Amino acid sequence: MVDRDQLAASFDTTAKAYEIGRPAYPEAALDWWDEHGAFEPGHAVLDLGAGTGKLTRLLPSHACTLAAVEPLANMRAEFERAVPWVPVHDGTAEAIPFPDDSFDTVVVAQAFHWFDKPRALAEVVRVLRPGGGLGLIWNEDDESKAEWVTAVVAEKRSLAASPVDDDDAVRSALAENGNFAPPESIEIEWTESTTVEGVLANVLSRSYVGSLDPEERLAVLTRVRETLEPVGDGIEFPYSTIVFWAPLVSAAAR
Ligand SMILES: C[S@@+](CC[C@H](N)C(=O)[O-])C[C@H]1O[C@@H](n2cnc3c(N)ncnc32)[C@H](O)[C@@H]1O
Secondary structure, X not given: OOOHHHHHHHHHOOHHHHHHHOOOOOHHHHHHHHHOOOOOOOOXXXXXXXXXXXXXHHOOOXXXXXXXXXXXXXXXXXXXXXXXXXXXXXXXXXXXXXXXXXXXXXXXXXXXXXXXXHHHHHHHHHXXXXXXXXXXXXXXXXXXXXXXXXXXXXXXXXXXXOOOOOXXXXXXXXXXXXOEOOOEEEEEEEEEEEOHXXXXXXXXXXXXXXXXXXHHHHHHHHHHHHHHHHHOOOEEEEEEEEEEEEEEOOOOXX
16 A cells, blocks of 8 residues: 555656656736736745646746745656756655745645645745745646546546545645635636647646556556547647645744
């Protein structure tokens, strides 16, 4: 049985596949955060659990001072290659390596579900300045759009489900912390152009695929390749992206 820590650590061995295969985030999500004041000129913005910097590279570096935190060395190495204009620090959400009141905005992409939420949110509150806010975002494969997407998703699900948070999990964790207003959220449908190799890298970058033994992993990748044969190489992969914005309302518990 592979436990949660082993799954989280598997990103370290699949960092290259992660960088090749994982999608970006839709511009509309960044615009929506911006409308909520996340990226005011002069703001300090932290990307927490930044991985290879898939979100960090989309943040407005001209207007804001950016920083990233990522616990895994191989992910940080990919980050440094892909996003050399942003400093990436070794650290975790439960022990953010910055002093109190360091940031106006903290964003977390595809990573909040890995955190020990009570400890991580206490840390986010500590590093946020009064008036700051927390943005959360997850891409999900939109299997409603085509049968081949359903088949690829079914292949991933046949192995294991990664522990992604639903709306309730996010809202109750924030409410339990007590320092955030009820979050606003939006859902964005979009597609990203990719190739068969890109989809295979995406599958390989999943924590639970990365933890399989090599033979099992090859069998999964072969089945996904077969599924994609009729689709060809000009793939528009459909995503449904859920985005949250939770402004800080109280400093009482700090
Ligand atoms: C699915 S990846 C997302 C990476 C990146 N944010 C993105 O959007 O592509 C999850 C990331 O969370 C990181 N992570 C897992 N547990 C963490 C923790 N407790 N604190 C900070 N980061 C963590 C992993 O190392 C991994 O890089």
